[in-house]
Amino acid sequence: xxxxxxxxxxxxxxxxxxxxxxxxxxxxxxxxxxxxxxxxxxxxxxxxxxxxxxxxxxxxxxxxxxxxxxxxxxxxxxxxxxxxxxxxxxxxxxxxxxxxxxxxxxxxxxxxxxxxxxxxxxxxxxxxxxxxxxxxxxxxxxxxxxxxxxxxxxxxxxxxxxxxxxxxxxxxxxxxxxxxxxxxxxxxxxxxxxxxxxxxxxxxxxxxxxxxxxxxxxxxxxxxxxxxxxxxxxxxxxxxxxxxxxxxxxxxxxxxxxxxxxxxxxxxxxxxxxxxxxxxxxxxxxxxxxxxxxxxxxxxxxxxxxxxxxxxxxxxxxxxxxxxxxxxxxxxxxxxxxxxxxxxxxxxxxxxxxxxxxxxxxxxxxxxxxxxxxxxxxxxxxxxxxxxxxxxxxxxxxxxxxxxxxxxxxxxxxxxxxxxxxxxxxxxxxxxxxxxxxxxxxxxxxxxxxxxxxxxxxxxxxxxxxxxxxx
Amino acid sequence: xxxxxxxxxxxxxxxxxxxxxxxxxxxxxxxxxxxxxxxxxxxxxxxxxxxxxxxxxxxxxxxxxxxxxxxxxxxxxxxxxxxxxxxxxxxxxxxxxxxxxxxxxxxxxxxxxxxxxxxxxxxxxxxxxxxxxxxxxxxxxxxxxxxxxxxxxxxxxxxxxxxxxxxxxxxxxxxxxxxxxxxxxxxxxxxxxxxxxxxxxxxxxxxxxxxxxxxxxxxxxxxxxxxxxxxxxxxxxxxxxxxxxxxxxxxxxxxxxxxxxxxxxxxxxxxxxxxxxxxxxxxxxxxxxxxxxxxxxxxxxxxxxxxxxxxxxxxxxxxxxxxxxxxxxxxxxxxxxxxxxxxxxxxxxxxxxxxxxxxxxxxxxxxxxxxxxxxxxxxxxxxxxxxxxxxxxxxxxxxxxxxxxxxxxxxxxxxxxxxxxxxxxxxxxxxxxxxxxxxxxxxxxxxxxxxxxxxxxxxxxxxxxxxxxxx
Numbered sequence: 001x002x003x004x005x006x007x008x009x010x011x012x013x014x015x016x017x018x019x020x021x022x023x024x025x026x027x028x029x030x031x032x033x034x035x036x037x038x039x040x041x042x043x044x045x046x047x048x049x050x051x052x053x054x055x056x057x058x059x060x061x062x063x064x065x066x067x068x069x070x071x072x073x074x075x076x077x078x079x080x081x082x083x084x085x086x087x088x089x090x091x092x093x094x095x096x097x098x099x100x101x102x103x104x105x106x107x108x109x110x111x112x113x114x115x116x117x118x119x120x121x122x123x124x125x126x127x128x129x130x131x132x133x134x135x136x137x138x139x140x141x142x143x144x145x146x147x148x149x150x151x152x153x154x155x156x157x158x159x160x161x162x163x164x165x166x167x168x169x170x171x172x173x174x175x176x177x178x179x180x181x182x183x184x185x186x187x188x189x190x191x192x193x194x195x196x197x198x199x200x201x202x203x204x205x206x207x208x209x210x211x212x213x214x215x216x217x218x219x220x221x222x223x224x225x226x227x228x229x230x231x232x233x234x235x236x237x238x239x240x241x242x243x244x245x246x247x248x249x250x251x252x253x254x255x256x257x258x259x260x261x262x263x264x265x266x267x268x269x270x271x272x273x274x275x276x277x278x279x280x281x282x283x284x285x286x287x288x289x290x291x292x293x294x295x296x297x298x299x300x301x302x303x304x305x306x307x308x309x310x311x312x313x314x315x316x317x318x319x320x321x322x323x324x325x326x327x328x329x330x331x332x333x334x335x336x337x338x339x340x341x342x343x344x345x346x347x348x349x350x351x352x353x354x355x356x357x358x359x360x361x362x363x364x365x366x367x368x369x370x371x372x373x374x375x376x377x378x379x380x381x382x383x384x385x386x387x388x389x390x391x392x393x394x395x396x397x398x399x400x401x402x403x404x405x406x407x408x409x410x411x412x413x414x415x416x417x418x419x420x421x422x423x424x425x426x427x428x429x430x431x432x433x434x435x436x437x438x439x440x441x442x443x444x445x446x447x448x449x450x451x452x453x454x455x456x457x458x459x460x461x462x463x464x465x466x467x468x469x470x471x
Numbered sequence: 472x473x474x475x476x477x478x479x480x481x482x483x484x485x486x487x488x489x490x491x492x493x494x495x496x497x498x499x500x501x502x503x504x505x506x507x508x509x510x511x512x513x514x515x516x517x518x519x520x521x522x523x524x525x526x527x528x529x530x531x532x533x534x535x536x537x538x539x540x541x542x543x544x545x546x547x548x549x550x551x552x553x554x555x556x557x558x559x560x561x562x563x564x565x566x567x568x569x570x571x572x573x574x575x576x577x578x579x580x581x582x583x584x585x586x587x588x589x590x591x592x593x594x595x596x597x598x599x600x601x602x603x604x605x606x607x608x609x610x611x612x613x614x615x616x617x618x619x620x621x622x623x624x625x626x627x628x629x630x631x632x633x634x635x636x637x638x639x640x641x642x643x644x645x646x647x648x649x650x651x652x653x654x655x656x657x658x659x660x661x662x663x664x665x666x667x668x669x670x671x672x673x674x675x676x677x678x679x680x681x682x683x684x685x686x687x688x689x690x691x692x693x694x695x696x697x698x699x700x701x702x703x704x705x706x707x708x709x710x711x712x713x714x715x716x717x718x719x720x721x722x723x724x725x726x727x728x729x730x731x732x733x734x735x736x737x738x739x740x741x742x743x744x745x746x747x748x749x750x751x752x753x754x755x756x757x758x759x760x761x762x763x764x765x766x767x768x769x770x771x772x773x774x775x776x777x778x779x780x781x782x783x784x785x786x787x788x789x790x791x792x793x794x795x796x797x798x799x800x801x802x803x804x805x806x807x808x809x810x811x812x813x814x815x816x817x818x819x820x821x822x823x824x825x826x827x828x829x830x831x832x833x834x835x836x837x838x839x840x841x842x843x844x845x846x847x848x849x850x851x852x853x854x855x856x857x858x859x860x861x862x863x864x865x866x867x868x869x870x871x872x873x874x875x876x877x878x879x880x881x882x883x884x885x886x887x888x889x890x891x892x893x894x895x896x897x898x899x900x901x902x903x904x905x906x907x908x909x910x911x912x913x914x915x916x917x918x919x920x921x922x923x924x925x926x927x928x929x930x931x932x933x934x935x936x937x938x939x940x941x942x
Contacts, residue, residue, distance in 0.1 A: 025859070105817050106817060107816075107817075160780070161780070162779050162783070163780075164780045164781060164825070165780040165781075171890075171891045172891050174891070175891045175892075215783060239784075240787075241780060241784055241787065242786075243787040243791070244787055244790035245790065245796075246786035246796030246821070247783055247784070247786035247790065247796075249786070249798070249819060250782050250785075250786045250819065250821055250823065251783050253818075253819055253823060253826065254780070254782065254783050254823060255779070278788075279784060279922070279924060280784075307635045308633050308726070309631070309632070309633025309684065309725070310633075311725065312633070312712040312718050312722050312725050313710075313712055313750060313751075315713075315715065315717035315720070315721045316713065316714040316715055316717075316718035318717070319714075319715035320714070320715065320749075325717030326717075327720070346576050346577055348720055348721065348724055349717070350717070350721055352721065352724060352725060354635070355724065388496070419642075420642045420643050420645070420646045451750070451752070453749075453750060
């Protein structure tokens with residue numbers, strides 16, 4: 001066990017769910033625990049019921065016979081102080097407060113209630129996650145706040161002020177085969193704040209990459225110090241909510257956070273060696289690159305596999321993202337010429353494969369030479385769907401074999417676009433085979449992107465991280 | 472009929488397909504014409520066959536008994552001069568050359584052949600589309616270069632140096648119910664160039680919005696003049712291929728174009744009142760906004776319907792795109808207070824609907840007040856999928872009714888995210904109902920975007936266009 005206050009809290013032996021019910025959203029958090037397979041006792045608390053989702057229900061926390069490590073509260077704020085007194089009496093270690101309508105309302109009485117809640121918790125030795133948040137997703141421990149969250153664990157830790165953001169990131173990442181060690185939504189950060197969670201993930205050996213969604217900092221100085229220390233060990237990717245005037249206003253009513261100016265924030269993040277992203281999609285794109293390609297040594301990039309228009313645009317997009325699309329190395333050209341390639345003087349980087357039309361062997365040969373060449377730091381494989389094949393003549397393994405020599409040699413990312421169904425006659429098959437192709441690339445350990453822009457922007461952030469870490 | 476050389480060419484009475492075959496890509500362009508329902512005679516030309524795809528095949532163009540208006544050539548470049556002589560003899564009006572490997576190879580003999588081809592065409596009064604291109608998609612006339620292109624016509628004209636780009640734009644647009652008057656891929660622009668196509672679309676009454684993918688200009692001065700004239704009448708949205716060093720290199724081998732510097736290009740586009748976009752996705756996003764909301768008078772934007780984290784990010788993203796997320800107007804607050812709303816002092820713009828949780832009526836009331844308020848120029852409706860509903864209790868019409876008062880009052884765009892299937896238990900139903908919801912929004916005449924960033928960036932380009940057109 002890690003020597004950090006959150007370690008014990010994230011590994012509870014038993015959980016009480018206050019405000020549980022047989023109906024409504026997750027039965028007030030009971031059914032997500034069942035779905036996720038929580039191993040310890042689950043105690044629903046609701047005086048109106050004898051049983052909830054197959055568990056004996058209790059009137060209050062103090063009625064529970066055994067010990068209770070972790071309490072989830074979804075009762076109204078008006079009843080929160082009584083619950084806290086019960087939790088203190090029961091020696092509960094941590095309360096996760098889904099309960100909201102505290103300081104985020106902007107009202108004095110609600111803010112005062114929040115303060116009193118914290119005072120009683122501290123006095124009684126109870127720690128708080130939240131309030132106004134979805135709490136903990138910890139697949140290995142069987143903890144989840146929604147049904148149907150992935151059962152699989154992975155190397156990514158996530159801490160977010162918004163629970164909706166956690167739900168969205170976890171679900172969108174799963175589609176790309178990226179899984180989480182733990183993900184925590186912490187709302188108003190009344191007790192544990194961004195610093196505590198970051199400190200925990202910095203130490204957690206199960207977490208190799210840290211993702212954060214932060215609206216405001218409770219302790220900027222400590223955060224900066226922790227961030228510097230953490231980024232020297234593992235990448236930290238941060239999405240800031242409330243970057244402008246209106247966003248800052250919105251953070252106040254969402255999680256009672258005071259967001260700061262965009263420029264100050266960006267410069268702080270950079271100085272601390274962390275990676276800043278603009279939205280959830282980019283957050284996942286960058287995480288996918290770090291997860292699959294821990295290190296990219298430079299910006300010199302080879303692109304191959306697209307056709308004419310897409311190759312031109314790939315070059316533009318890579319350069320605009322900050323990659324360097326160098327000329328095709330002279331010795332590759334000479335090798336092609338010596339081998340009698342009819343396009344040795346015409347093909348370039350990006351390698352436009354419509355030029356090699358109908359000359360599959362030649363195209364693959366060029367791809368292999370590019371992937372193996374030491375002048376390239378990164379290979380972007382522009383994988384085309386099997387346009388000219390059908391269900392009857394398509395062989396998945398054969399289609400994928402062509403890529404094997406490419407991906408084994410250097411950091412590589414795959415671009416496989418989401419093609420609209422109406423582009424092919426056999427619509428269902430095309431969707432299905434595209435999913436299979438993406439799955440195979442995932443199995444090969446490659447990050448897969450829907451566009452060159454996304455791939456290039458993500459790769460540049462990984463290059464940047466390593467440049468700063470070296471410096 | 473329009474008095475422009477392309478008008479007659481785009482309305483051929485008969486088409487000969489040289490290099491047609493019973494197998495291979497579209498039977499060398501025959502099957503796309505069949506699929507698209509071309510009404511006139513189709514003459515496959517290939518001395519090896521008597522019949523191709525149900526049509527009598529001919530050995531050469533001069534063997535055809537009736538008149539031939541339009542010829543599609545997919546034979547190798549080596550045979551192109553003989554074909555041109557035949558076309559001249561047969562008084563063909565236009566040849567579309569899919570045939571490639573001319574100046575784009577960078578080789579002198581190929582460039583010389585291209586010049587001789589043009590000389591013979593001019594001398595014989597035959598016009599050329601291409602070479603090295605996919606040619607014409609004209610749904611009303613039954614002309615297409617791929618099978619399964621949409622049969623429906625629409626108000627968008629598209630001209631592109633890359634055929635692949637046309638195919639992709641047309642297919643991706645169809646998913647969003649955006650259709651085309653004509654779309655032309657013109658490759659190396661040997662005869663007709665970007666100016667001729669732009670001039671045609673400027674005059675064409677069937678075309679209300681012009682999209683262009685341009686790698687290089689053959690006649691920059693004429694283009695600038697035409698662009699200024701056109702943008703005073705209809706929006707022109709331009710995607711430039713070859714914006715940087717590597718992209719410029721790639722345009723040379725793709726369509727033998729000399730691309731210019733990014734900054735010069737951007738400033739020229741702006742001065743001419745056209746809209747510049749960075750990729751195909753943005754091109755379609757902007758086209759969708761122009762097609763559904765011809766005019767947006769200003770930047771003051773209301774956002775409603777998201778939950779906490781997504782509202783904060785929506786505010787950031789709108790501001791960063793250039794929209795103005797003004798404070799909730801004071802009189803809306805006063806109305807809410809007078810009506811006894813419990814969140815009158817808390818709710819803001821963006822209206823975070825998680826604040827109104829469980830108070831559906833209140834949320835809809837706020838949405839309506841925002842949509843009707845004169846201080847807003849644009850309404851962004853953040854539509855959430857029916858998370859808490861199931862196949863058994865979901866009523867599509869009822870779900871959509873809530874939005875009716877919103878969308879009838881002012882320019883509105885919809886954000887409906889692509890949610891991953893794994894977020895819901897009943898996966899198939901969720902995909903299906905999401906498609907139905909998007910379809911209903913399309914029927915309501917609203918542009919639908921997958922993210923706030925995309926919606927905001929597109930709307931800003933429409934605002935910009937009208938600001939410059941007024942100036």
